[in-house]
Amino acid sequence: MEPEALTADYLLHAYRYGSFPMADSRDADDLVMLRPNFRGVIPLDRFHIPTRLARTVRNTTLDVRVNGDFAQVVAGCAAVIRDRWDTWINRRIQEVYTELHARGHAHSVECWAGPALVGGLYGVQIGGAFFGESMFTWQRDASKIALVHLVARLNRAGFSLLDAQFVNSHLKQFNIVDVPHRLYMRALRPALEQTPDMAAFRAEMTGQQALDYARQSTSQAS
Numbered sequence: 689m690e691p692e693a694l695t696a697d698y699l700l701h702a703y704r705y706g707s708f709p710m711a712d713s714r715d716a717d718d719l720v721m722l723r724p725n726f727r728g729v730i731p732l733d734r735f736h737i738p739t740r741l742a743r744t745v746r747n748t749t750l751d752v753r754v755n756g757d758f759a760q761v762v763a764g765c766a767a768v769i770r771d772r773w774d775t776w777i778n779r780r781i782q783e784v785y786t787e788l789h790a791r792g793h794a795h796s797v798e799c800w801a802g803p804a805l806v807g808g809l810y811g812v813q814i815g816g817a818f819f820g821e822s823m824f825t826w827q828r829d830a831s832k833i834a835l836v837h838l839v840a841r842l843n844r845a846g847f848s849l850l851d852a853q854f855v856n857s858h859l860k861q862f863n864i865v866d867v868p869h870r871l872y873m874r875a876l877r878p879a880l881e882q883t884p885d886m887a888a889f890r891a892e893m894t895g896q897q898a899l900d901y902a903r904q905s906t907s908q909a910s
Contacts, residue, residue, distance in 0.1 A: 694719055694780055696787045703812055703819055704880060706873055711778035727872040728852040728864050735839045735902050736863040744829050745836050746895040751800040752837050754890045758789040761796040761808045765822035788812060797838045799830040807831045816882025817849040818842055840901035845889035849879040
């Protein structure tokens, strides 16, 4: 599709029907809308935190924030860094997700070392569904800490679905599962109609609270 066809309204519609955009590379103009036969979903009631990471989340000196600098997080995800020679986030995708953020439909969870952003993630929110888009790290474990905090905040706010798009080796440690599209849509539809507590999602959270909320089911958290 042409870049001009990708608008914030179009994206919100696409997510509701199980699709999301990608570009072939950072400098590519054309976009493709993907609707995979299998979807990577991280179960909010069965999220696994490895032991070493749990200690890191509990004891880290990093400051974890929500929506502190969304644009910088997307830029970090789009940057060419070690072990990643290119990215699927082109400039049009970057622009439209920043607009979604301005409209309250996209959020970032960030790790800061003093004034420096050292890792984080971002995604789209519609109702009680969160569609994780990308993550990056410039300091060991920063993106993983952000993910634990994301799951904790989703549980605390009453979300029911965390879509991670694709299963990969990095996410397997967190108990991600491959869900057929039909079953994914069955879970997505009711999630879209929920009204999560976004103030609870944004509120400050200690490392221990993040572990406690991330480890409990959504029914316990709500």
